Amino acid sequence: MNTPSATAGHAATPAWKEWLYTTDHKRIGVLYLIGSMAAFGVAGLMAIIIRLEQMDVGMQYISSGTQYNGFLYFHGAAMILAFLIPGLTGFAANYFLPLMIAARDVAVPRINAFSVWLFYFAIVLALLSFVIPDAPDIMWTGYPPYSITTAANTSFYVFTVHLLGFSSILGAVNFLVTVIYMRAPGIGWNQLNIFTWTTIAAFVLQLIFIPVLAAAVTLLLFDKYLGTHFYDPAAGGDVLLYQNLFWFYSHPAVYVIFLPAVGILFEILTTMCKNQVFNYKAAVYAGIWGIVGIAGIVWIHHLYVTGMPDWLRLGHMVTTLLISVPVGILTLSMWGTLYKSAITYNTAMMYAVACLYLILIGGLTGIPLALPSLTIHLSETAFVMAHFHFIMALFAAFALFGGIYYWFPKMTGRYADGGLATTSFWLNFIGVNVTFIPLFIIGVEGMPRRYWDYQMFPQFDGMHEIATYGSFIVAAGMLLQFANFIYAAVAGKKAPLNPWNSQSLEWTHTQSPPGPGNFIDDVVVDENWSPYNYNKD
Amino acid sequence: MNTDAHASAHAHHWEWSWAPMAVVAGVFFLVPIAFSGFFVYENTLMTAVGAGVGVILILAGVAKWVDEGLTQVPLISGVANIGLPIFILSEIFIFLSLFASYWLMRLGVDSWPPAGTPEISKTIPLIMTVILVSSSLTMHHAEAKLDHGDRSAFNKWLIITIVLGTVFLGFTAYEYNHLISVGFIPSTNIYSTAFYSITGFHASHVFVGLGAFIAVLLPSLGGRTNKTFVTCVSVYWHFVDVVWFFVASQVYFW
Amino acid sequence: MRLLTATITMATTAMLSTQAFAEGNLANPPAAWEELWNTVMLDITIIGVILAVAAVWMLFKFKATSPEQVGTAKKLTAVQAISWALIPAAIFMADDFYLAAKGWTVWNDYRRVPENAMEVKVTGYQWYWEFEYEDGTVTDELVMPVGQPVVLRMTAEDVIHDFGLPHYRVKEDVMPGRITYIWINPIEANETIVQCAEFCGDAHSDMWTSVRAVPQAEFDAWLSASAEESDFDIDEWKASWTKSQMTAAR
C-alpha cells in the first residue's frame, strides 16, 4: 500500500476528495462507469434525433445537412470512443481485473487516475462541440480531404482522439504490468479468468495500434492548420494514406471492444451455468490470441471500394474470412459451456443469452461484407450500419449491461434484478431488433449511410419509420434501466457477499463493495484452484 | 509475486492525490484550448489564458506528483522497469507510422528532394548526433555514479546531460530558423511537410525528456532521489537517442 | 492436420479452377452478385440456425433444478481438447475458402473490363456529378445505349465521393489525385440513379442524378442534342445547392 504521509491526516479527508481525487482502482472504475454511461446517454439522444430525421423523406427536425452531420459525428465518435472502450476497458477492467487476480490495486495507481481524467477531459472536449461555432461534422472516421477543407473545427476531433488514446495507452501499460507481476501467489496463466485474458489481449491491441491512429489524426491536424501536405495529392501526398492508417488502428479497435465483451459474457455464463469453460486453452490461445494475431492484417476490408490494388483486396478478403476461425472457436467454447450445465436465470443471464443471439447475427453478417465482390454493393449502406450495430452497439453493449447486473451486488451490496430490470431488458431486446432489422433489409436494396434525406428512395420510407419506432422502444428501455440502476443502488434488495455462488476471487474473497486494499487477508491459491471449479469430482 | 505480504498488517484507507487531475487539466488547457485559440479561432486572449492556466496546472501537478513519488513506497517495486519499455513499444509504432507516411510520399514522386527545397546543411545533423550520443553517455555515467552513492557526481553529470540536451534543441531551433528564413516552411512541399513533422516530433520527445530530467534534478539537489524514476528517465533518454539515428539518417542523409 | 492440408489443397484448386472458368464469356456482374449473395446467405443461415437451435435446446434442457446443482461437464482430455479445436477450425476454414473462391470469381467479373467498352469520364464535385463522353460532350446525367458495356474512369475535384449504382450492384470511390474505374453492362432499357456513397459534407444525401439505358438510336440523338444544348449551366446548377460553409471555405 502507498503510505499516506504526503496526504497527511487522511482520517479526516472529506469523502468528496476521496472520490474525486481517488487513486483506488475500484473508485476509478466507478468514475469510468459514470462517464461512459453519460456519454451513452448523450450519444443515444443523438441517435434518437438521427432516427427522427430519417423517419421520413425530406428535412424534418434539423436545420441543415451540416447539423445532422454534427449529430452523427458525435453519435459515432462518442459511442465507440467514450462509451464502449472506456466502459469495457475502463470500468470493467479497472474494477474487476485486480480483484480477479487478487491484487491490492494496479501497478501504478496514480497513472490510473491520470488515465481516468484524460478520459473525462476528452468527454468535456467532445461535449464542447455542441456549443462552439463550427462543430466537427466529419463523422467518426474523419476522412480527408473533407475533414481538412471543411470550415468546421476539426482540431477538437483530433484532440479528443489524442486524450483518449493517451489514456488507453497508459491504461494498457498499467494493466499489463499488473497482470504480469501482481497475480496472487499460486495463480498461474492457465488459471486466469477469461475476462482477464480478453482484457490483456485488448490492451495489447491498444498499445500497438493506437499510436498509428494518433499519427493519422496528428498529420490531419498538421495538414489543416500548419499547411503540410500529407493528404494532399496536388502536392504529392495521398488521400488514402489517412484511411490506411486510420483503419490499421480502427479495425483492431473493434476487437478492443469485442474481446472484453466476450470476457464478460464468459464470466456470466460460467457462473450462471455453474460449469467450467469448455476447452479453456483453445479459447484462450487459439481464440483470444488468434484474434489478436490476425487483427492487424485485415484493415483493407474497410477500403474495399477505394480503388486499392486487386491483390490487396483479395488478400484481405481471405484474412478477413479467416477471422471466423478464432471467433468460431470462442463461440464453440461459449456454446460448450452451456452443455451439461445447471442454468439459473436472472437479468445478467438474460443479457448473456441475448448476446449469444447477437453475436450470431452481428458476426455472421460480417461474412458477406468480407467479400469485396459483395461489399462493392453493400459498402456504405445501411447494411454495414446494421452489421456493426448488431455486433458492437448491441452485442458489446448488452454484454456490458449484463456485466453491470452481474457485478452490481459486488459494487453496491444490493441486487439490481427485479421487475424493472426484466421489463427494461425486454424493451431493449425487442427495440433493437425492431430498429436494426429493417435497416438490414433496406441496406441490401441500396439505402446509403449518412443520409439525412432519401428522395431518390421514397420506397424505404416505411422501413425507416419502423426503425424509428424501434428506437423509441430502446429509449424507453434504457430510461427504465438507468432508473433501475439508480433505484437499486440506494434501495435495492440487499445481497449476500456471493449471491451467485461464483468461484471467482472477486466473489469469494472480498467485501461488497471491497474496501481499500481489496482483501482483508492475503490470497493464496493452489494449482487445483480455478475460477470455474464448480464440478469438484 | 505480491511483495507486500505485510500489507494486511496495515490499516487500509482510501488513497487519493490531486496531482493526476491537475496535470490532465493542465494538458487540456495547454493543448486543445490554446491550440484552438491560436489556430482555429485566432483569439489571442483564449490562447494566452489556455497556455497560462495550462502551464501552471502542469507544473503544480508534476511537482506534487514527484514529491509524492519520492515519499511513498510503491505497491510493488521495479515495475517501472518493465512498464516503461512497454510504453516505448507504443512510441515506436508512432514513429513507424511517421516513417511509413514519409516513404510513401517520397517513393510516390519522380524526383527527390522536390522543387522548392533549399540546400540543407548536413553538418548540423552530424553535430547534433554527436551531442545526443554524448548526452546518452553522460546520463549513463550519472546513473553509475548514483549507484555508487555519489550524489553530487550524479547531480553534476545530470546537469551536463541537461545542458547537452538543451544545446541539441538549440541547434534544432537554429536550423528551423535558418530554413524558414530561406522560405522552407512546413507547407513548402512534401519534403518540408515530412521534415518538420518528423524532426519536430522527435524534438518534442527531447523536450519531454529534459522536463523529466529537471523533475529528477530538483529534488536530487535537495538530497532526494528515487531509483526507479532515474532508471526510467534514463531509459527514455536512450530511446530518444536511438530514434534520432533513424530520424537523421532518413530525413537528412538517405 | 491431414484434414487441414486436404482442405487447403482442395480450396486452392477450387479457387484456381473457378478462376480459369471465369474467363471468356461476357460477365453480368449484377446477376453474379445476386447468385453470390444467395450462396453466402444460405451458408451463414445454415451456420446460424445450427448454432441457434443448439443454444435454445441447451438453454431449456440444462435448467438447474435446485440452487445447489452444479454443471456436470467433464474436463476435456488432451486429445478431446485438441480435436475440439482443430476439427472445427478445419471446417470453418473450409467454409471460408469455399466462400473466398466464389467471391474471387465474381470479383474478376467486376474488374475485367470488356474490350468493346465505351469510355465515359466521371468527375465528382461537391455536390454533383459530371460526365464526359468520348466525343467531349459534357452532361449532368449518365445515358448509355442498351447492350453497350460502359467503363467509367472516375476522379474528383474536391473531396472523396463515391459513385454508387445500386441497380448495377456496384460502387467505387472517386477521389482527388487518383483515377478509379468500374464497368457496367446495361442489358435492358431502364432508368435508375447514381448516388454519392461516401460522406462528402452538407449535401451528401442530395448528390444523385439519373442513369438511363436507352436504345442506340435514342442515345445517338441524345448525345448530339447534349453536345449542342448550351442551356445547361454548371455554375447555375451549383448555385442551386444548399449553401454550405464548405463552398464558402474554398
Ligand code: HEA
Ligand atoms: C465490435 C465491433 C465489430 C466486430 C467484432 C466486427 C466483426 C466483423 N466485421 Fe465489422 N465493422 C464494425 C464493427 C465490428 N465488426 C464497424 C464499427 C464497422 C463500420 C465502420 C464504419 O465504416 O464506420 C464494420 C464494418 C465492417 C466491414 C466494412 C464494410 C464497409 O464499410 O464496406 C467489414 C468487411 O469485411 C466487416 C467485417 C467483419 C467481420 C468479417 C467480422 C468478424 O470478426 C465476425 C466474426 C464472427 C462470426 C463469423 C460469427 C461467429 C463465428 C462462427 C459461428 C463460426 C463459423 C462461421 C463461419 C465459418 C463463417 N465489418
Ligand code: HEA
Ligand atoms: C457503441 C456504439 C453504438 C451504439 C450503442 C449505438 C446506438 C444506436 N445507434 Fe448508432 N452508430 C454508431 C455506434 C453506435 N450506435 C456508429 C459508430 C455509427 C456510425 C457513425 C458514422 O457514420 O460516422 C452509428 C450510426 C448510426 C446511424 C446511421 C445514421 C446514418 O448513417 O445516417 C443510426 C441511424 O439509425 C444509428 C442509430 C442508433 C440507435 C437508434 C441506437 C440506440 O441503440 C441508442 C439507444 C440509446 C438511447 C436512446 C439512450 C437512452 C438513455 C437515456 C436517455 C438515459 C439518460 C442518460 C443517463 C441517465 C446517463 N446509429
Ligand code: CUA
Ligand atoms: Cu459526394 Cu457524398
Ligand SMILES: [Cu+2]
Ligand atoms: Cu473491420
